[in-house]
Amino acid sequence: MTAFPREAFPRLRGEKRRPALAAAAAFLFALPAFAADIPLPDRRSGYAFMGPDTRAMQDDDTQNPATLAVLEGEALWARKAGAAGRACADCHGDARESMTGAAARYPRFDDASAGPIDLEGRIMQCRARRQEAPPLARESRELLALSAFVARQSRGLPVADAVAADARLAPFLERGRALFRRRQGQIALSCAQCHDDNWGKSLAGNAIPQAHPTGYPLYRLEWQSVGSLQRRLRNCMIGMRAEPYAYGAPEYLDLALYLAWRARGMTMEAPAVRP
Amino acid sequence: MTAQALIHFPKKARRGEVIEIRTMISHPMETGFRRTQQGEPIPRNIITAFVCRYNDVEVFRADLFPALTANPFLAFHTVAAESGTLTFTWTGDDGFRAEERAKIEVG
Amino acid sequence: MDDGAAAMRSRGMTRRGMLMAGLAALPAGAALTVIVRPAAATPEAMQEAIRRITGGAPLRRGRVRLEIPPLSENGNSVACAVAVDSPMTAADHVKAIHVVTEKNPQPNVIGVHLGPRAGRARIATRLRLSDTQTVTAIAALSDGSFWAESANVIVTMGACLEDAL
Numbered sequence: 001m002t003a004f005p006r007e008a009f010p011r012l013r014g015e016k017r018r019p020a021l022a023a024a025a026a027f028l029f030a031l032p033a034f035a036a037d038i039p040l041p042d043r044r045s046g047y048a049f050m051g052p053d054t055r056a057m058q059d060d061d062t063q064n065p066a067t068l069a070v071l072e073g074e075a076l077w078a079r080k081a082g083a084a085g086r087a088c089a090d091c092h093g094d095a096r097e098s099m100t101g102a103a104a105r106y107p108r109f110d111d112a113s114a115g116p117i118d119l120e121g122r123i124m125q126c127r128a129r130r131q132e133a134p135p136l137a138r139e140s141r142e143l144l145a146l147s148a149f150v151a152r153q154s155r156g157l158p159v160a161d162a163v164a165a166d167a168r169l170a171p172f173l174e175r176g177r178a179l180f181r182r183r184q185g186q187i188a189l190s191c192a193q194c195h196d197d198n199w200g201k202s203l204a205g206n207a208i209p210q211a212h213p214t215g216y217p218l219y220r221l222e223w224q225s226v227g228s229l230q231r232r233l234r235n236c237m238i239g240m241r242a243e244p245y246a247y248g249a250p251e252y253l254d255l256a257l258y259l260a261w262r263a264r265g266m267t268m269e270a271p272a273v274r275p
Numbered sequence: 276m277t278a279q280a281l282i283h284f285p286k287k288a289r290r291g292e293v294i295e296i297r298t299m300i301s302h303p304m305e306t307g308f309r310r311t312q313q314g315e316p317i318p319r320n321i322i323t324a325f326v327c328r329y330n331d332v333e334v335f336r337a338d339l340f341p342a343l344t345a346n347p348f349l350a351f352h353t354v355a356a357e358s359g360t361l362t363f364t365w366t367g368d369d370g371f372r373a374e375e376r377a378k379i380e381v382g
Numbered sequence: 383m384d385d386g387a388a389a390m391r392s393r394g395m396t397r398r399g400m401l402m403a404g405l406a407a408l409p410a411g412a413a414l415t416v417i418v419r420p421a422a423a424t425p426e427a428m429q430e431a432i433r434r435i436t437g438g439a440p441l442r443r444g445r446v447r448l449e450i451p452p453l454s455e456n457g458n459s460v461a462c463a464v465a466v467d468s469p470m471t472a473a474d475h476v477k478a479i480h481v482v483t484e485k486n487p488q489p490n491v492i493g494v495h496l497g498p499r500a501g502r503a504r505i506a507t508r509l510r511l512s513d514t515q516t517v518t519a520i521a522a523l524s525d526g527s528f529w530a531e532s533a534n535v536i537v538t539m540g541a542c543l544e545d546a547l
Contacts, residue, residue: 334500342486
């Protein structure tokens with residue numbers, strides 16, 4: 001796949017972006033690390049850290065570009081595919097009923113892999129097993145559209161505590177927690193240092209959010225497209241100068257499970273908008 | 276896969292009422308100013324024109340440039356003159372063309 | 383959608399080629415991007431773009447309201463609305479609204495053509511800004527006059543990005 005430069009317009013002058021993370025590292029080393037969870041009442045969605053214009057985009061479906069993905073997902077939902085010649089709708093009916101709250105329960109335990117599976121993985125599974133259709137790649141337009149459409153049916157609902165519902169997830173939750181707290185990458189940062197200990201502080205002009213996964217998949221202005229939670233985690237790992245895992249890697253699933261548990265009870269807002 | 280468009284306006288309006296129309300369409304609006312890692316220029320691929328017709332009469336037209344965002348959003352106004360059909364057409368590079376129609380009831 | 387919006391799928395052309403760009407299933411850890419600098423538009427290029435719009439007629443301040451945030455979180459998407467004070471009658475209306483920038487690689491952002499059937503001379507869109515810079519909105523009126531307003535926008539950018547650092 002061809003690689004594309006990140007910015008829509010190359011920057012014309014002032015390499016303001018590049019040193020941001022190096023400067024940030026120095027900044028963070030000077031800050032304390034508490035290794036404590038955010039108290040439940042202090043939790044805030046990434047929405048709370050955005051400017052008014054980005055909030056306005058999320059608040060109004062007619063201005064949220066992720067709505068285009070939802071509409072596309074709705075069309076795909078009804079389209080027959082694969083050797084089985086079945087559409088999602090043939091088995092699941094109206095997603096507004098059958099998929100209400102489904103996304104809020106992910107990641108869940110998956111018997112086949114004997115570990116957590118995320119919503120995208122679950123849709124890929126239905127696609128392969130039930131539709132007998134060629135696999136959809138992670139971050140493909142179709143998979144993002146379907147997951148945006150399914151996740152939209154959980155908007156406004158609380159994130160479920162999947163671990164309380166299924167004890168088999170407990171060891172994976174602990175692995176996710178350990179990954180979140182582990183210092184890694186060239187600047188030896190942990191996710192927790194930014195997102196537990198220093199949220200709300202400004203990093204190169206951006207507020208550090210608490211890293212709640214309540215909005216995914218979402219439209220990120222930086223991407224100029226819709227992307228998944230795994231893509232977002234990949235971005236943070238690159239920011240930490242750590243080697244990102246491959247899409248679908250068990251580490252991402254463990255992290256996603258931990259993030260969902262950390263956000264249990266918070267309100268689903270997918271598909272959200274983030275800067 | 277077709278371009279996905281979203282059109283939003285009140286479906287019913289009073290005669291003479293000024294209504295707001297919001298449009299959005301999936302398109303990367305590739306600027307033509309970027310290069311790949313290999314140094315290959317990425318060709319420009321943008322929507323260059325948008326037209327809104329009200330019962331086949333053009334009421335609004337826009338020329339678009341690379342400085343509009345991906346998935347361009349455009350809101351404008353029109354007078355609800357009579358019941359009928361609004362037609363929205365986007366055209367652009369590489370023969371891009373998308374069209375939407377929507378009914379309006381004016382009472 | 384479920385909100386009564388007239389939301390539809392387009393039966394238009396495919397956009398397969400451009401999709402590939404959006405998918406971004408990028409190999410992990412690869413150093414992927416380069417930043418190129420095309421000839422930057424300059425304040426002079428913006429002046430030239432304005433001259434092409436006005437044909438050299440004078441630009442007057444007033445009547446145009448440019449709504450744009452003074453600080454933007456990401457230059458890839460900056461909300462922008464332009465409203466012009468006009469009765470929008472057959473005898474007295476806005477014919478066109480243009481938005482131009484000072485430092486983008488190309489000065490023009492959008493040009494819209496309207497008339498009395500618009501009822502109201504106000505548009506809203508979203509634009510890309512390559513850097514902190516001045517944005518100017520120009521209205522062409524039916525009496526041949528041109529009116530403008532400018533605003534400066536400071537652009538900040540995301541911290542955790544996709545390209546290798």
